[in-house]
Amino acid sequence: MQINLRINHENIRAEIDPDMTLQKFLRSQKYFSVKCGCETSNCGACSILLDGKPVLSCSVLAARAEGHEIETLEGLQKEAEEIGGFIADEGADQCGFCNPGYIITAIALFKENPDPSDEEIKIWLSGNLCRCTGYEGQMRGFIKYREWRNGR
Amino acid sequence: MKELKSVNKGFRKKDAMQLLTGKPVYTDDLVKEPCLIVKLLRSPHANAIVREIDTTEALAVEGIEAIFTYKDIDQNQERYTIAGTSFPEYAPYDRLIIDRHVRYVGDVVAIVVGKSEKCITKAMKLIKVDYEVLPAVLDFHTALDNEILVHPEDNWSAPANFGADVKRNLVAANCSSHGDIDEVLSKCKYVIDRTYHTKANQQAYMEPFTTYCEIDSYGRLHVISSTQIVFHIRRIVAKALGIPGSYIRVTKPRVGGGFGAKQTVVSEVYPAFVCYKLKKPCKIVYSRKECFIASSPRHEMEMHVRIGADENGIIKGIDLHTLSNTGAYGEHGPTTVDLSGHKSIPLYGKQEAFRFTSEVVYTNKQASGAYRGFGATQGLFAVESAVNELASLMKVDPIELRLKNIVKEGELMPAYFNEPLTSCTLDKCLLRARDMIGWKEKGQRRVLDNGKVRTLGVALAMQGSGISGLDVGSATIKLNEGGFYSLLVGSADMGTGSDTTLSQVAAEVLDTDIEHIHVFSADTDISPYDSGSYASSTAYVTGKAVERCALKIRNMIIKTGARMLQADPSECEFDGHKVYCGERSVTLEEVAFTSVIGSNEAIEATVSNSSKTSPPPFMAGACELETDLQTGEVKVIEYVGVVDCGTPLNPNLTRIQTEGGIMQGIGMALTEDVTYTDKGNVVENSFMEYHIPTRLEVDKLWVEFEPSYENLGPFGAKSIGEVVINTPSPAIQEAVYQACGKRFYELPIKAEDIVASQKK
Numbered sequence: 001m002q003i004n005l006r007i008n009h010e011n012i013r014a015e016i017d018p019d020m021t022l023q024k025f026l027r028s029q030k031y032f033s034v035k036c037g038c039e040t041s042n043c044g045a046c047s048i049l050l051d052g053k054p055v056l057s058c059s060v061l062a063a064r065a066e067g068h069e070i071e072t073l074e075g076l077q078k079e080a081e082e083i084g085g086f087i088a089d090e091g092a093d094q095c096g097f098c099n100p101g102y103i104i105t106a107i108a109l110f111k112e113n114p115d116p117s118d119e120e121i122k123i124w125l126s127g128n129l130c131r132c133t134g135y136e137g138q139m140r141g142f143i144k145y146r147e148w149r150n151g152r
Numbered sequence: 153m154k155e156l157k158s159v160n161k162g163f164r165k166k167d168a169m170q171l172l173t174g175k176p177v178y179t180d181d182l183v184k185e186p187c188l189i190v191k192l193l194r195s196p197h198a199n200a201i202v203r204e205i206d207t208t209e210a211l212a213v214e215g216i217e218a219i220f221t222y223k224d225i226d227q228n229q230e231r232y233t234i235a236g237t238s239f240p241e242y243a244p245y246d247r248l249i250i251d252r253h254v255r256y257v258g259d260v261v262a263i264v265v266g267k268s269e270k271c272i273t274k275a276m277k278l279i280k281v282d283y284e285v286l287p288a289v290l291d292f293h294t295a296l297d298n299e300i301l302v303h304p305e306d307n308w309s310a311p312a313n314f315g316a317d318v319k320r321n322l323v324a325a326n327c328s329s330h331g332d333i334d335e336v337l338s339k340c341k342y343v344i345d346r347t348y349h350t351k352a353n354q355q356a357y358m359e360p361f362t363t364y365c366e367i368d369s370y371g372r373l374h375v376i377s378s379t380q381i382v383f384h385i386r387r388i389v390a391k392a393l394g395i396p397g398s399y400i401r402v403t404k405p406r407v408g409g410g411f412g413a414k415q416t417v418v419s420e421v422y423p424a425f426v427c428y429k430l431k432k433p434c435k436i437v438y439s440r441k442e443c444f445i446a447s448s449p450r451h452e453m454e455m456h457v458r459i460g461a462d463e464n465g466i467i468k469g470i471d472l473h474t475l476s477n478t479g480a481y482g483e484h485g486p487t488t489v490d491l492s493g494h495k496s497i498p499l500y501g502k503q504e505a506f507r508f509t510s511e512v513v514y515t516n517k518q519a520s521g522a523y524r525g526f527g528a529t530q531g532l533f534a535v536e537s538a539v540n541e542l543a544s545l546m547k548v549d550p551i552e553l554r555l556k557n558i559v560k561e562g563e564l565m566p567a568y569f570n571e572p573l574t575s576c577t578l579d580k581c582l583l584r585a586r587d588m589i590g591w592k593e594k595g596q597r598r599v600l601d602n603g604k605v606r607t608l609g610v611a612l613a614m615q616g617s618g619i620s621g622l623d624v625g626s627a628t629i630k631l632n633e634g635g636f637y638s639l640l641v642g643s644a645d646m647g648t649g650s651d652t653t654l655s656q657v658a659a660e661v662l663d664t665d666i667e668h669i670h671v672f673s674a675d676t677d678i679s680p681y682d683s684g685s686y687a688s689s690t691a692y693v694t695g696k697a698v699e700r701c702a703l704k705i706r707n708m709i710i711k712t713g714a715r716m717l718q719a720d721p722s723e724c725e726f727d728g729h730k731v732y733c734g735e736r737s738v739t740l741e742e743v744a745f746t747s748v749i750g751s752n753e754a755i756e757a758t759v760s761n762s763s764k765t766s767p768p769p770f771m772a773g774a775c776e777l778e779t780d781l782q783t784g785e786v787k788v789i790e791y792v793g794v795v796d797c798g799t800p801l802n803p804n805l806t807r808i809q810t811e812g813g814i815m816q817g818i819g820m821a822l823t824e825d826v827t828y829t830d831k832g833n834v835v836e837n838s839f840m841e842y843h844i845p846t847r848l849e850v851d852k853l854w855v856e857f858e859p860s861y862e863n864l865g866p867f868g869a870k871s872i873g874e875v876v877i878n879t880p881s882p883a884i885q886e887a888v889y890q891a892c893g894k895r896f897y898e899l900p901i902k903a904e905d906i907v908a909s910q911k912k
Binding site for chain 2: 017030032033035036037038039040042043045072073074077080081083084085087088089090091092093094095096097098099100103122123125126127128129130131132133134135136137139
């Protein structure tokens, strides 16, 4: 079947299988920031923005994205660099495989709530698993990012 | 000592921004199209013989390229191991690419190759397999001398002597001792005699096993894989396929986490075999379920500990017997079990005797492998829990008991291969952890107004720094035209940041900024030999190779500069920018230029390094738990860790290593369970059931360092990667006991068990 959607502000028309997930579709279109870590909607590595809201692309059929606006980290490079720099300064990127998923979720969080509390950050990102860091270093990065934003 | 400019500084990882902005740097991002997909049909039985397999219908599915079964593999050929360790491997040769005899639920029955996942899924359902189902050994207590043999075949062999007797399901047996432990324990006033059980934890790296293979421009097999061990893969794939290693090149791109899992050649052999047979590019990407049921988790172990102290609270001896379950294949079986004793017993330095015996057995369960801590984690859970219980028995504070007994710098460690302890601040670590958690102020148990209980627990840990006398790390450094350096290593940065810390070591020696060190890892055709990133070896073993290599380059720069200045090298100095002879100087750029124009001498060097000893890093960990005795819910309020890893090469990265290790240890203690059905199926086969900690489980991690200085390490460094996972399970076990009055001898400690402990 054919779908029409926007990916990172670009109109895309593509031929897909009806049972294809959005995660598989985006990778087939070379949006490699979209990872697959679990296939069971638990890890958050495939997080993308659908009409500005973070969703797990492994849990959305590509067909359901018809007519919608999809954003992957490829389309949010400036924002990713901005937040990511604070994570890098803590060394909390580590293996990096979960990074695109939680960075895009964090971009959505700060867009919706520019001054989130520590608890709100934790809850927003709780669906993004990380096995390397114990989360503490990421949290230090987010707190410093928040302070930097507030001081701007 | 000269002030450090690069080492011990918290530089960003060199690959950080690529990772954080989602660039295509992992194996599956680098695949060239078109690329065939490889999937494995796996056994539904724990022990069975494939009587017949019919692939006719499956082969007819559109898009299917090939299906390989046991018929394509010589069943009588020499077997191999997929354990990524130095040759001759300390692991049995017990694998075939496809074995007619399948030995656990998940063992490979067929390799299916097709143009898409969809056609493969369809074809897999059409493969008809007739199994002769055999009874299975699932309980590792009954494995030894069981009439069911996991490996009855004649072509099983052991490349080294580790006490195996395959006709008894015995993979390895070992015994070491010092003094007369029975005599010593018989005279002890206080003796704890307990048996502990730890299960097969999953490493749960975020990037599943992924391997891509192609025939390269020179007609050679190029294996690109998410691995910690490029050089071992080359040797093992060559043996499995029966082809020369010279025909194989192995490259490691960025790795999405390893934690030891990728020290085993879990996924590489299958696509390599397919690519070699079909001469077409192909890839395999494990599903998360496959990662949980058919990979390389921690060895399940049962440890019987006897520990004794005299009336003055001096620990006189430890007697440990470990039974380890290697599963259906023996990867890392003989080696992991060793660490359960050799990296737990030496913590206590006043022992008059010790004994450590071990047995490793085959069962019809998923094969085990390497996971951070590598047996030490299991052994330390047992020994440290026993020390806590000993303190209870003696009615003394568990920290006081330890301060009286812990090993000290300068002492000889009989249970650690008689190595002398050359650097150690464990006492400082423990005192600082005590203060950080507020041990004295809070007391070990207090009841809150809401009825919940706050309790404290403590534990110690040690590990090694590489495998002494065996591990090799190497570095190649070259000075390039323009005056910048290339650093080539064969170790595998799997997210730890080792590429960056090794660059810091090189920059320190060469008096340059780390921006001028361009690091590359790892490729068997390009990198100098490295046994791989495991056994906590990279910072210490490879790090020292980098330091020595950089020193050599430094001298070569001075030599070339001296020649340009028509001076003797002994009269010259190098400050990182210029070579000086008195007032006269040449720039590094000029030296580099001279070395590439009409030159007969490259400014390039390779240095290998191996260490005769494996200086242990140490850690003290303490936790504060909040337990709801009504529901059994346990919340980690705070976990503090103080580490002696020698000089932290990059304090940011050593801190993150520690925090991450602590969190994995907390998961092991409280939530991560691996259980089997009575048919041999892993129950927890997704992140839905296998519960690794999320951001919400732990309120606070607090990590500090008490650096010793290890003279044998680069700039005083020891290892960091593994020691950090070991303290949580015994510390939490103790704190749970303080909360509910019951000691748990099996992990994880679950809410329902705590509730049950309250029902008298």
